Amino acid sequence: MNFTKGSELINICKEKNLKISEVMLAREVNLSNSTEEEILNKISISLEIMKSSIEKGLTEDVRSISGLTGGDAKKIKARREKEKPVCGFLMSKAISYSMAVLEVNAAMGKIVAAPTAGSSGILPAALFVLAEEYSLTDNQLIDGILTASGIGMIISRNATVAGAEGGCQAETGSAAAMAAAAIVELMGGSPQAALHAASISMKNVLGLVCDPIAGLVEAPCEKRNAIGVSNALISAEMALAGVESIIPFDEVVDAMLKVGRSLPFQLRESALGGLAATPTGIRISKEILGK
Amino acid sequence: MKDYSIFDVVGPNMIGPSSSHTAGACKIGKIAYKLARGDIKSVTFMLHGSFAKTYRGHGTDKALVGGILGFDADDERIKHSFIIAEEKGIKAEFHEVDLGEVHPNTVKIIITKNDQSKTEITGSSIGGGNIKIIEIDGVQLEFTGEYPTLLVPHKDMPGAIAKTTAILSQHKINIAFMRVYRHDKGNNAFMIIETDNPIYTEVINDIKAVENVINVYLVTII
Numbered sequence: 320m321n322f323t324k325g326s327e328l329i330n331i332c333k334e335k336n337l338k339i340s341e342v343m344l345a346r347e348v349n350l351s352n353s354t355e356e357e358i359l360n361k362i363s364i365s366l367e368i369m370k371s372s373i374e375k376g377l378t379e380d381v382r383s384i385s386g387l388t389g390g391d392a393k394k395i396k397a398r399r400e401k402e403k404p405v406c407g408f409l410m411s412k413a414i415s416y417s418m419a420v421l422e423v424n425a426a427m428g429k430i431v432a433a434p435t436a437g438s439s440g441i442l443p444a445a446l447f448v449l450a451e452e453y454s455l456t457d458n459q460l461i462d463g464i465l466t467a468s469g470i471g472m473i474i475s476r477n478a479t480v481a482g483a484e485g486g487c488q489a490e491t492g493s494a495a496a497m498a499a500a501a502i503v504e505l506m507g508g509s510p511q512a513a514l515h516a517a518s519i520s521m522k523n524v525l526g527l528v529c530d531p532i533a534g535l536v537e538a539p540c541e542k543r544n545a546i547g548v549s550n551a552l553i554s555a556e557m558a559l560a561g562v563e564s565i566i567p568f569d570e571v572v573d574a575m576l577k578v579g580r581s582l583p584f585q586l587r588e589s590a591l592g593g594l595a596a597t598p599t600g601i602r603i604s605k606e607i608l609g610k
Numbered sequence: 611m612k613d614y615s616i617f618d619v620v621g622p623n624m625i626g627p628s629s630s631h632t633a634g635a636c637k638i639g640k641i642a643y644k645l646a647r648g649d650i651k652s653v654t655f656m657l658h659g660s661f662a663k664t665y666r667g668h669g670t671d672k673a674l675v676g677g678i679l680g681f682d683a684d685d686e687r688i689k690h691s692f693i694i695a696e697e698k699g700i701k702a703e704f705h706e707v708d709l710g711e712v713h714p715n716t717v718k719i720i721i722t723k724n725d726q727s728k729t730e731i732t733g734s735s736i737g738g739g740n741i742k743i744i745e746i747d748g749v750q751l752e753f754t755g756e757y758p759t760l761l762v763p764h765k766d767m768p769g770a771i772a773k774t775t776a777i778l779s780q781h782k783i784n785i786a787f788m789r790v791y792r793h794d795k796g797n798n799a800f801m802i803i804e805t806d807n808p809i810y811t812e813v814i815n816d817i818k819a820v821e822n823v824i825n826v827y828l829v830t831i832i
Contacts (some may be wrong), residue, residue: 368623385667403614417752427632427689429625429686430624432624432738433619436626436632467619468616471620475619497619534663535627535667537627
């Protein structure tokens, strides 16, 4: 039951009448010689880490070594509790959850790379806002992780999830695509709709550069995780309503790789271009690395 | 091409902030720890390339020391590894160096043990928390630590390899990859054996007894 392309995954789902998460679980059993139970237990450990990283970022005093990030997730939570959130409670929560994880990551806390550390806030934020809003169980969230991993696997296999290779589109774009597909399945959408959501998410950030200040996984990464989870929610909403991506998922993934390859070295995690190369970016870099 | 597991995509579980600069660094440190087998007095880290430029901001230094203490990449004690090392009386120092034509995220670790013996190990963090070891005690080699891995220093003499693999066969251990390296003919050599099955102490002791085998190290990070 192996596959490398989105189209093959959809065919397997159709032929066997399975969800993406079910295909991924069966595939993993084959690949790893582990039982379903062992695999699900291992994922539940990841889910638990995701949950505690959100909680930690929202409740504890989290600050990075550089001092660039920390405390912003809490600000969003505090505003939501006192005043009316501009984009609704669900979106406000999603934004703060994703930022909480990135702040914990920058402060040398424990996270799950999904698919990378720099994009690790998007999938947990999407899963846990949905869980709270619609009372989903941990087992359902584990299915969400399985579905997300299917999308991430196809992107890793056919393109890249590394910022150094493909820019931020490959990191937060991939994470958003993974989260969007998970949301669609959790909300009862079809595998086809899940792939449309993944395609839309990726298309929304095609060309996004990776330009971290001082080369650190902090800024603008944290805010781009907030945009990433919003992107996933928006794309899932479209796909669940029957909106389709005009370009099929596999072609979007190919396009992402080609765009990534055409990005100059300066805009692929080298901290030599974009925001990292602004006067302020350079000043901050000197202050931090000169420490 | 490699078949990605779901845990390659959603994972690793790790201490931030960077899979290559933090998680990978910790794994290289842990292999050095396994090679030294405890009793460490001091450690010198020679940081190359991006490791040298950004190690403070990424906590690469804390992760390396965490590895030397035997911590895994998802151990929350990494953040406090300097204090823990100090409590154990282990001294650590860091130097920014040029190690030549190697991966940008490379570190050479020089361990001095309490008996004054030294172990040198060089490793690169090649992305996504994956690593490769490229040199041990002056011998260039390559392994990843992703499989149960035996490192067997031996004398470059006939029979050492055959007898070692025969022992693995007796214990029904399948060899996934195996390579042999040597300094010069008839002198110090290394076998690197990566297996599909776990390796128990009994196997290690059997191999240690083989003629011309100098030592046996299990350097797995999984």
